[in-house]
Amino acid sequence: MPEPEDDTPAEEEAEEHRPDGLDLARAQTLGAAGAATTPARRRIPRTGLTPSGTRRGRSRPGEAQLSGARPDGRDPQGLGPEVDRLVGERGWGLDLQVRGVFARWAEIVGDEIGAHSTPETLVDGTLVVRTDSTAWATQLKLLAATLVKRLNEELGRDTVRVVEVLGPHAPSWKHGRRGTRDGRGPRDTYG
Template sequence: MTDTSDEIPETVATYLRLRGLAPSARSFKRRKRRAVDEENIPFSAGRDPKGISDVLGDLTRQAGWEPQLAREDVVRAWAEVAGAETAERTRPVAFSESTLTIQADSTAWAKQLQLMRAHILSEIVRRFPEAGVETIRFIGPDVPSWKWGHRTIPGRGPRDTYG
């Protein structure tokens, strides 16, 4: 009888015979070498645990959420960007494309902010470049309109009796 280390097990020999392959001891002993997988080697750079902020940062970058989150940061940090006193009298109300709309408590505050537009815009761009704010629009307080509704009439309406 031959040496058992060179002998092919009967099950493997039967399988090879049925498949039409000639059994040989050499083909049985040959094994595939695994390619080195750098990602799954213990203690490699890819295996280090990441902090939750890194994981969420990667997620927002991959999902394309950065501009929207930066716009939310502008609203959240409005008091820091515009100043505490200004933030008490104003509030961001809308983003449309690259325009930030700020509503003031009075028309005087809206006019004052128009004069400060360049400073506020540069501060927003410096702190939040991902937000994509290119222009700022300042509006006064909302006032009721006499022009809309089911009882409107053309012309000046009820105010024409004052003069």
């Protein structure tokens, strides 16, 4: 008995199948593109139920959610609350406060003291402040207790316990790779 001629479409499908798999990839791409389209918004009846019979505002897992008039978790969020959440999760609160105090140093300690001193570090309650002259270092050492009180008002209780005041950086008189160990130094050449 001869075979019916309806087998030709099956043979054509077999011929379209490519051994490299491009036909399968093309079919999956077209299927994904069709699934990505947004569903048409349907009118919700006033009964409080959706056409599928569920309550308004609640969806079953796997159902597409439609946007409503009230804000929900899918709406864009402001940057401020997200940054606050990140700071809280990472524990950056005190570090940001300290950097804020360092940035406003002249405002906190006064313009005159702020012009001649700069905070360098705050580690374990010890604030290191560098001055531009030894006279200002002495003056700041006398004001250390007042400075601790003022900084703790800004940063919180017992954040700063000690203020370590350092004078200016000394100039380096060493030039080049070679030098003497027992040299007498630069001596007085300024007079």
